[in-house]
Amino acid sequence: xxxxxxxxxxxxxxxxxxxxxxxxxxxxxEFVVFVGPSGCGKSTLLRTIAGLESSTGGTIELDGRxxxxxxxxxxxxxxxxxxxxxxxxxTVADNLSFALRLAxxxxxxxxxxxxxVSASLQLDALLERKPKELSGGQRQRVAIGRAIVxxxxxxxxxxxLSNLDAALxxxxxxxxxxxxxxxxxxxxxVTHDQVEAMTLADRxxxxxxxxxxxxxxxxxxxxxxxxxxxxxxxxxxKMNLIPADKITHKADELVFDLFGHTIHFPAKRIKGTxxxxxxxxxxxxxxxxxxxxxxxxxxxxLVEHLGSEAYAHIxxxxxxxxxxxxxxxxxxxxxxxxxxKVDVDEIILFDDNNKVIxxxxxxx
Amino acid sequence: MTLNQxxxxxTFITGLFAWTIALILFFPIFWMFITSFKTExxxxxIPPSLFFEPTLDNYxxxxxxxxYVHHAINSIITSFGSTILAxxxxxxxxxxxAFAPGKRTKDVLLWMLSTKMLPAVGVLVPIYMIxxxxxxxxxxxxxxxxxTLMNLPIVVWMLFSYFKDLPKExxxxxxxxxxxxWDEVVKVVLPLSMGAISSxxxxxxxxxxxxxxxxxxxxxxxxxxxxxxxxxxxxxxxxFWAKLSAASTLACAPxxxxxxxxxxxxxxxxTFGAVK
Ligand SMILES: Nc1ncnc2c1ncn2[C@@H]1O[C@H](COP(=O)(O)OP(=O)(O)OP(=O)(O)O)[C@@H](O)[C@H]1O
Ligand SMILES: [Mg+2]
Numbered sequence: 001x002x003x004x005x006x007x008x009x010x011x012x013x014x015x016x017x018x019x020x021x022x023x024x025x026x027x028x029x030e031f032v033v034f035v036g037p038s039g040c041g042k043s044t045l046l047r048t049i050a051g052l053e054s055s056t057g058g059t060i061e062l063d064g065r066x067x068x069x070x071x072x073x074x075x076x077x078x079x080x081x082x083x084x085x086x087x088x089x090x091t092v093a094d095n096l097s098f099a100l101r102l103a104x105x106x107x108x109x110x111x112x113x114x115x116x117v118s119a120s121l122q123l124d125a126l127l128e129r130k131p132k133e134l135s136g137g138q139r140q141r142v143a144i145g146r147a148i149v150x151x152x153x154x155x156x157x158x159x160x161l162s163n164l165d166a167a168l169x170x171x172x173x174x175x176x177x178x179x180x181x182x183x184x185x186x187x188x189x190v191t192h193d194q195v196e197a198m199t200l201a202d203r204x205x206x207x208x209x210x211x212x213x214x215x216x217x218x219x220x221x222x223x224x225x226x227x228x229x230x231x232x233x234x235x236x237x238k239m240n241l242i243p244a245d246k247i248t249h250k251a252d253e254l255v256f257d258l259f260g261h262t263i264h265f266p267a268k269r270i271k272g273t274x275x276x277x278x279x280x281x282x283x284x285x286x287x288x289x290x291x292x293x294x295x296x297x298x299x300x301x302l303v304e305h306l307g308s309e310a311y312a313h314i315x316x317x318x319x320x321x322x323x324x325x326x327x328x329x330x331x332x333x334x335x336x337x338x339x340x341k342v343d344v345d346e347i348i349l350f351d352d353n354n355k356v357i358x359x360x361x362x363x364x
Numbered sequence: 365m366t367l368n369q370x371x372x373x374x375t376f377i378t379g380l381f382a383w384t385i386a387l388i389l390f391f392p393i394f395w396m397f398i399t400s401f402k403t404e405x406x407x408x409x410i411p412p413s414l415f416f417e418p419t420l421d422n423y424x425x426x427x428x429x430x431x432y433v434h435h436a437i438n439s440i441i442t443s444f445g446s447t448i449l450a451x452x453x454x455x456x457x458x459x460x461x462a463f464a465p466g467k468r469t470k471d472v473l474l475w476m477l478s479t480k481m482l483p484a485v486g487v488l489v490p491i492y493m494i495x496x497x498x499x500x501x502x503x504x505x506x507x508x509x510x511x512t513l514m515n516l517p518i519v520v521w522m523l524f525s526y527f528k529d530l531p532k533e534x535x536x537x538x539x540x541x542x543x544x545x546w547d548e549v550v551k552v553v554l555p556l557s558m559g560a561i562s563s564x565x566x567x568x569x570x571x572x573x574x575x576x577x578x579x580x581x582x583x584x585x586x587x588x589x590x591x592x593x594x595x596x597x598x599x600x601x602x603x604f605w606a607k608l609s610a611a612s613t614l615a616c617a618p619x620x621x622x623x624x625x626x627x628x629x630x631x632x633x634x635t636f637g638a639v640k
Contacts, residue, residue, distance in 0.1 A: 052536050072539040079540045085533035089555045098551075099541035150541070 003028035003063060003186055004049070004154060010057030011044055011210075018044045020210040022058070026188070026203075031180050033189045033197040035233070036207035042190040045207065046156050049188065051075050063153060078147035079156040082163065084139045086131040092118075092142050093127040099150045117149045137168045144176075148183065157189040161196065173199060194234055198222075206230055228354035231281055237311055240287070240322040241350070242280045249274055256280060259318045261296050263342060269358050270349070278357065279350040284311060284325040286346035289332075294339030298322070303332050314338060393616070400609035407605040422610035430593050432614055439589035440618075441504055442579075443572035446511035447565050453512070454519040455561070459549060461520075462527035463535065473524065476517040484514075484577050495582055504587045507579060511572045518571075519564055526560035527553070566626050573619045590615035 002025035011019035018041050026032050034042045047053040049060060051072035059068045067075050078099075086095050093114055100110045118124050121141045131139055140160065147155055160176075161169045177200055180187055191197055197204050198218040206213040206221065206229075214226045218234075225231035231239050244256040249267075254274065256263045267274065289312065298314040301321060305328065312324045312332055324340060326332065349358040365373070399407050401418035426432065461469045491510070492501075500506035530553065538552045554561075576591040583592055594615050597608040 073542045073544060081533045083533050085537040102542045
């Protein structure tokens with residue numbers, strides 16, 4: 001059953017069409033993450049759901065009620081801002097209890113709620129401080145506390161971790177995941193960090209230029225992207241994309257000519273008509289370095305060592321650079337010639353319109 | 365020179381500069397204060413006498429000739445009254461222009477400021493006639509209304525530029541927390557703006573207190589504030605420098621003391637933006 005339903009949502013700024021017909025349904029308790037490049041409309045979509053921006057078309061329904069025209073203050077949603085937006089003139093305790101006081105909750109109940117929230121976020125010792133006397137991480141926790149103390153229908157987060165340093169970001173990410181498990185409340189989270197998206201989300205919504213590009217679980221998006229945009233956006237390092245020079249159609253296979261090398265691809269994995277040209281997409285971990293033979297050859301340009309693994313940047317014969325994941329202990333020298341084996345099962349093909357035209361084979 | 369010495373020199377030079385300016389600005393007040401304790405003869409002697417036997421005669425004479433308390437009360441009522449009125453109008457105006465600007469907001473602001481460029485004499489006759497026709501000559505009501513109109517552009521501008529710099533997200537957070545527009549103003553914006561509002565108010569009070577053009581033309585005795593009282597010592601029987609100085613000192617004293625007490629507020633307010 002859909003809890004939050006967005007139907008053909010439109011948003012026009014003066015002369016800019018920021019949301020171009022968004023359709024999305026979110027079930028209760030889901031953790032949904034909006035990702036996309038800068039300026040694609042993530043914040044606009046979130047703020048329109050919050051009611052901070054008015055929509056110019058379409059509807060938003062929450063828990064069976066049309067809230068499209070409802071004031072933000074009546075929507076029963078809580079939002080955590082990137083800048084935290086704590087009330088500077090109030091103590092942490094007052095920041096936490098502001099919404100409850102507005103809702104005329106009894107003093108005893110307020111105290112109890114503030115106490116339990118501040119305990120769970122380790123804010124007990126800070127209750128009497130003003131926001132300017134807190135560190136970035138502490139402010140972040142107050143902002144989150146201010147949202148959860150109200151027990152809203154949905155939490156909205158707009159890049160809440162982007163002002164924190166890397167270590168704290170990882171820690172807060174875990175805390176958020178834990179919080180979602182514990183509360184079970186629906187959460188919508190905006191980020192441009194795809195690692196955050198992949199690790200937190202039940203479902204990821206990929207936005208591009210005001211439209212939804214694809215919706216799916218993190219693994220679905222990784223394994224079965226619909227388009228080149230999604231394939232390139234998800235996964236670090238990026239998927240390698242190699243244009244095929246020529247395609248020869250055989251009985252039950254296609255033979256791609258990749259500047260002198262050939263790759264055989266089963267024809268039954270092509271959706272629709274057989275293509276005349278294609279771009280071959282393959283992720284770094286589906287390429288491997290082999291002693292001899294292999295499907296491609298190239299020269300090592302540089303190697304990035306990450307400790308547990310290494311990424312070799314390899315220049316192919318056509319000067320294109322691709323990235324191959326390699327074992328950390330492999331001895332690799334710059335300029336060395338290497339042979340690369342391609343895991344054909346994992347190849348994804350794109351047509352000229354950047355749509356995916358191949359299917360992943362069923363797992364045996 | 366080491367870096368430290370350089371820094372010290374810099375502090376010294378800026379300090380010297382600041383003190384010089386402060387003393388230049390303060391000198392007329394100092395001179396007025398000194399003169400008020402001289403006799404009329406000493407007051408006009410050239411070269412001016414720096415060493416003399418101070419006398420309080422001028423003060424007693426001022427007290428005898430004009431009712432200081434009466435004028436001081438008029439000054440207080442008109443400057444505080446018009447400031448409160450101006451704030452009541454300006455706070456919502458500046459708030460709506462800062463948080464819900466329209467296409468013409470900038471023009472409205474500029475237009476308001478442009479009214480300050482009109483010389484006051486330009487509207488002297490119509491305003492005088494309006495006051496006469498409504499029986500408001502020599503009334504505090506007229507002064508309060510005129511002072512309010514006179515300072516409104518400045519008050520709106522100061523508040524507007526403060527509100528404009530308040531992070532919008534704080535208000536949005538309040539809205540998400542269930543605050544109505546009224547709650548937003550009363551529980552978030554006003555508490556955050558106390559510094560800005562009080563320094564704006566202080567400025568407006570000082571401007572009203574020192575206003576003389578309208579007080580002189582629109583009042584005679586009943587509603588005459590301190591500025592009008594001072595003026596009565598410069599005419600018509602000739603100049604009395606010492607008594608004039610005594611009257612001026614008395615007129616300045618309350619606002620100087622008031623300003624002294626509000627110093628902290630003033631500095632805080634003038635260096636706005638202490639929100640983050
Ligand atoms: N008030 C506004 N007036 C006009 N255009 C706007 C306004 N706010 C946003 N836009 C435009 O709408 C588009 C989407 O903006 P939005 O803030 O939603 O992007 P975003 O996906 O959140 O980007 P980022 O990752 O940089 O935060 C942008 O192209 C932006 O220029
Ligand atoms: Mg954004």
